[in-house]
Amino acid sequence: MGIRGATPMATTTEQAPDAGGGFRLSQLWYDTRYRSYTFQLIALVLLILAFAWLINNAFNNPVLQEAGISFEFLGAPAGYDINQQPIPYTSQDTHLRATVIGAINTLIVAFLACVTATVFGVIAGVLRLSKNWIVSKLMAVYVEMFRNIPVLIWILIIFTVAANVFPAMADFRIPRDGSDPTRTPVLGMFAFTNQGVFIPRLTFDGQGWLFLAIFAASVLGVFGWRRYARNELYSKGREVPVWWPSLLILFVPVIVAQFALGQPVGLENPEMGRFRFDGGFLLRPSLIALWFALSIYTGAFIAENVRAGILAVSKGQTEAAAALGLRPGRIMSLVVLPQALRVIIPPLISQYLNITKNTSLAIAVGYMDLTGTLGGITLNQTGRALECILLLMAFYLSFSLAISAIMNVYNRSVALKER
Amino acid sequence: MQKTVFLGTLAAAVGTAGFALADAHEGSTLAQVQERGSLNCGVTTGVPGFAEPDADGVWQGFDVAVCRAVAAAVLGDPNAVTFVPTTGKTRFTALASGEIDMLARNTTWTFSRDTDLSFDFVGVNYYDGQGFMVPADLGVSSATELDGATVCIQTGTTTELNLADFFRVNGMSYEPVPIETGAEAVQQYLAGACDVYTTDRSALAAQRAGFEDPDASVILPEVVSKEPLGPLVRHGDNEWGDIVRWTLNALISAEELGITQGNVEEMAASAGDNPEINRILGTEGDLAAMVGLEADAFKNAIAAVGNYGEVFDTNIGESTAIGLARGLNAQYTDGGLIYSPPFR
Numbered sequence: 001m002g003i004r005g006a007t008p009m010a011t012t013t014e015q016a017p018d019a020g021g022g023f024r025l026s027q028l029w030y031d032t033r034y035r036s037y038t039f040q041l042i043a044l045v046l047l048i049l050a051f052a053w054l055i056n057n058a059f060n061n062p063v064l065q066e067a068g069i070s071f072e073f074l075g076a077p078a079g080y081d082i083n084q085q086p087i088p089y090t091s092q093d094t095h096l097r098a099t100v101i102g103a104i105n106t107l108i109v110a111f112l113a114c115v116t117a118t119v120f121g122v123i124a125g126v127l128r129l130s131k132n133w134i135v136s137k138l139m140a141v142y143v144e145m146f147r148n149i150p151v152l153i154w155i156l157i158i159f160t161v162a163a164n165v166f167p168a169m170a171d172f173r174i175p176r177d178g179s180d181p182t183r184t185p186v187l188g189m190f191a192f193t194n195q196g197v198f199i200p201r202l203t204f205d206g207q208g209w210l211f212l213a214i215f216a217a218s219v220l221g222v223f224g225w226r227r228y229a230r231n232e233l234y235s236k237g238r239e240v241p242v243w244w245p246s247l248l249i250l251f252v253p254v255i256v257a258q259f260a261l262g263q264p265v266g267l268e269n270p271e272m273g274r275f276r277f278d279g280g281f282l283l284r285p286s287l288i289a290l291w292f293a294l295s296i297y298t299g300a301f302i303a304e305n306v307r308a309g310i311l312a313v314s315k316g317q318t319e320a321a322a323a324l325g326l327r328p329g330r331i332m333s334l335v336v337l338p339q340a341l342r343v344i345i346p347p348l349i350s351q352y353l354n355i356t357k358n359t360s361l362a363i364a365v366g367y368m369d370l371t372g373t374l375g376g377i378t379l380n381q382t383g384r385a386l387e388c389i390l391l392l393m394a395f396y397l398s399f400s401l402a403i404s405a406i407m408n409v410y411n412r413s414v415a416l417k418e419r
Numbered sequence: 420m421q422k423t424v425f426l427g428t429l430a431a432a433v434g435t436a437g438f439a440l441a442d443a444h445e446g447s448t449l450a451q452v453q454e455r456g457s458l459n460c461g462v463t464t465g466v467p468g469f470a471e472p473d474a475d476g477v478w479q480g481f482d483v484a485v486c487r488a489v490a491a492a493v494l495g496d497p498n499a500v501t502f503v504p505t506t507g508k509t510r511f512t513a514l515a516s517g518e519i520d521m522l523a524r525n526t527t528w529t530f531s532r533d534t535d536l537s538f539d540f541v542g543v544n545y546y547d548g549q550g551f552m553v554p555a556d557l558g559v560s561s562a563t564e565l566d567g568a569t570v571c572i573q574t575g576t577t578t579e580l581n582l583a584d585f586f587r588v589n590g591m592s593y594e595p596v597p598i599e600t601g602a603e604a605v606q607q608y609l610a611g612a613c614d615v616y617t618t619d620r621s622a623l624a625a626q627r628a629g630f631e632d633p634d635a636s637v638i639l640p641e642v643v644s645k646e647p648l649g650p651l652v653r654h655g656d657n658e659w660g661d662i663v664r665w666t667l668n669a670l671i672s673a674e675e676l677g678i679t680q681g682n683v684e685e686m687a688a689s690a691g692d693n694p695e696i697n698r699i700l701g702t703e704g705d706l707a708a709m710v711g712l713e714a715d716a717f718k719n720a721i722a723a724v725g726n727y728g729e730v731f732d733t734n735i736g737e738s739t740a741i742g743l744a745r746g747l748n749a750q751y752t753d754g755g756l757i758y759s760p761p762f763r
Binding site for chain 2: 381
C-alpha cells in the first residue's frame with residue numbers, strides 16, 4: 001500500500017542537498033528523496049517473506065499433502081438436490097453445475113434486493129426530509145431501527161415469522177374425508193403458506209416468442225414516444241402528453257396479439273396436490289426472508305445516503321426553481337435529485353456491494369446460494385475446503401468488481417461534466 | 420491503490436488460513452492432550468440422549484460418554500474434556516484443523532470420509548439407519564407415499580445424499596428445505612414449514628421424545644440407509660487412533676465380560692480368574708503400555724462411564740425418554756452387531 005501512496009512525497013521534496021556530490025549510502029536514510037523508497041523496500045521484503053512463510057506452511061501441512069490440491073471434484077456427480085433451480089438440475093449433475101446454480105441464485109437475490117433496497121431507500125430518504133412531522137419521524141424510526149440491528153437477526157426474524165405466522169400448508173390441503181379445505185388461495189391465484197408463497201406463472205405456447213417480440217417492440221416504442229415528447233418540448237415548446245400514450249403503446253399491441261394469436265400466453269395457477277401446490281411459481285420462505293431483510297436493512301442505509309445527497313444541494317437551487325414557478329414535485333425531480341445523484345451514487349455502489357456480499361448470510365435460512373452449494377454442501381461432501389474457499393473468493397470478487405464497474409459507468413454518466 | 424488493497428486483503432486471507440493450518444500438527448495428539456491436560460472432543464450442538472448439556476450445563480449423552488471414557492483413559496479424569504459443539508458442516512474442518520482431538524458426533528462411517536477426507540473411523544458405537552418422521556395427521560404410512568412432500572434436512576450430512584438417492588430411485592419428487600442444525604430443523608418441522616423431517620432414526624426418536632406431543636408424529640417404517648455411527652480421528656496419527664479405538668473396545672468388551680461401573684474397582688483390585696478381564700483392567704500383562712497409557716487406563720474409562728450397555732441404557736435405552744431398543748446395537752452374543760476384537 002505504501003508503495004504508491006508515498007511516491008508523490010518523493011517527487012515533491014524541496015531539499016535537494018549538494019548537487020555535485022554523488023550518491024552516498026547514508027542518503028537512503030537521511031535524504032527524504034530516498035528514505036521513502038527504503039521504507040517501501042523493507043515493507044515489500046517483509047510482505048514477501050510473510051507470504052512465503054504462509055505458503056510454505058500451507059504446503060507442509062500434512063492434511064494438505066495427503067490430499068493435494070485438485071479441482072477434479074467439480075466434475076463428479078453432486079448427489080444432492082437443490083430446491084431453487086434457475087436452470088435444470090438433478091442430483092446426478094456435477095458439482096460444477098450445482099456451483100453455477102448457486103451463483104445464479106446469489107445473483108437473483110442480490111439483484112432483487114438491490115432494486116427493492118433502492119426503492120425503500122429513496123422513498124425513506126426523501127420522506128425523512130418531509131415537513132410533515134409524523135412522516136419524517138416515522139422514517140427516522142425506520143432508519144434507526146433497521147440499520148442498528150444486524151442483518152442476520154433480521155433475516156432470522158423474518159424467516160421465523162414466515163414459518164409461524166403464515167397459514168399452515170395443512171389448512172390448504174383437501175382433507176381426507178373429501179370435504180372443503182379450511183383455506184383456499186386468494187382469488188384462486190395467490191397462496192400465502194408457511195412453506196412459501198405460491199403465485200401464478202406465465203406459460204408460453206408455440207407462438208409465445210412472437211408475443212414476446214411484440215412486447216419488446218412496445219417497450220422500445222414507449223422510449224421512442226418519450227424521446228419524441230422531449231424533443232417537441234425542447235425544440236417547439238409544445239407539451240406532448242406522455243403518460244396515457246405510453247400506457248396505450250405498452251398494452252394495446254400485446255392485448256391485440258394475445259387474442260389474434262389465439263392466447264399464446266397463459267396463466268398457470270397453483271393447484272393443490274397431495275402435499276402442496278403443484279404448478280404456479282413458488283417464492284420460498286428462504287428467498288423471501290433473505291430478499292426482504294436485505295432490502296429493508298440496506299434500504300435504511302441508502303435512505304441516509306439519499307438524505308445526505310439532497311441536503312448537499314444548496315437551498316438556493318430550490319429557491320431559484322421555486323422562483324421560476326416550478327411545483328415542489330418538479331423541483332425535486334428536475335432540479336434537486338439530478339444534482340443529488342452525484343453525491344448519492346458513489347456510496348450507493350458500496351451499498352450494492354454490501355448487499356451482494358451479505359447474500360452469503362443465506363446459509364442461515366438454507367437459501368441455496370453460492371455459499372450454500374459450493375461453500376456448503378459441496379465443500380462438506382468432498383472435503384475440498386481450500387479449493388472451494390478459493391473458488392468462493394474468486395466468485396464473490398468477480399461479482400463485486402463487475403457491479404463496481406457497471407455502477408462506475410453510471411456514475412460517470414451522472415457526474416458533473418466539467419468543460 | 421485498488422490493486423494494493425486487494426493484495427493486502429489476499430495476504431490477510433491467506434495468512435489466516437495459513438495460521439489455522441500451521442497450528443495443528445506439532446507433536447503427537449497424545450502428547451498434545453497430555454500437555455494440555457484436557458481432551459478437545461467434538462460433539463453435536465445438541466441431540467437429546469447423544470450429546471446435550473444438562474440443566475447444570477454438564478454435557479451428557481451417549482457420544483459424550485465416549486469422550487469422557489477417552490479422557491479417563493488418557494488423563495485419568497473423565498471431566499478433563501473440553502466439549503466443542505460442531506454442526507454437520509463444521510465438524511470435519513474442526514477435526515482436520517486440529518481444533519478438536521477426536522469427533523464423537525454421530526458421524527456416519529463412509530468410504531470417502533475414511534479415505535478422501537483423511538480421517539480414521541475407530542469403530543462403530545451405534546448402528547443406525549436413516550428414517551422419516553411425519554405428523555400423524557398427514558395420513559402417510561410409508562415413505563413411498565411422500566411424492567411431492569416438503570422435506571426438512573440437516574445440510575452437509577450423508578442423509579442429504581441418501582434422501583436424494585431414495586427419491587430418485589423411487590421416481591418421486593420432493594422439495595428439500597436445507598437447515599443448518601438439527602434443532603432448527605425440528606423447529607421448522609413443528610411449525611409445519613416442512614411435512615417431513617429426515618435424519619438418523621436414533622436422532623428422530625431422540626428429538627420426538629422431546630416434543631410437547633410425541634404421539635402427534637410418527638416415524639415411518641422405512642430405513643433408507645446404513646448409518647454406522649462412530650468416533651473418528653485424524654488420519655496419520657495411528658497411535659492416537661489406537662487409543663480411541665481400544666477405549667471404545669474396552670467399553671464393549673466390558674459389557675461382554677460382565678465388568679460394570681459398580682464392580683470394576685473390585686475386579687481391578689487383584690487379578691481374577693478371567694485373563695481377558697485381567698488384561699483389560701491392567702492386572703495382567705501390559706496392554707495399555709503398548710498404546711502409551713498407564714496400566715489402569717481402561718479401568719479408569721470403565722469406572723468413569725460404565726460399560727457399553729450401561730452407557731446405552733442410561734442415555735438412550737428403553738428406560739429413558741428416548742426409549743431406543745438395543746436392536747442391532749446388542750452384543751453379538753445377543754444377536755446384535757456390537758463386537759469387540761479380543762484384548763490380547
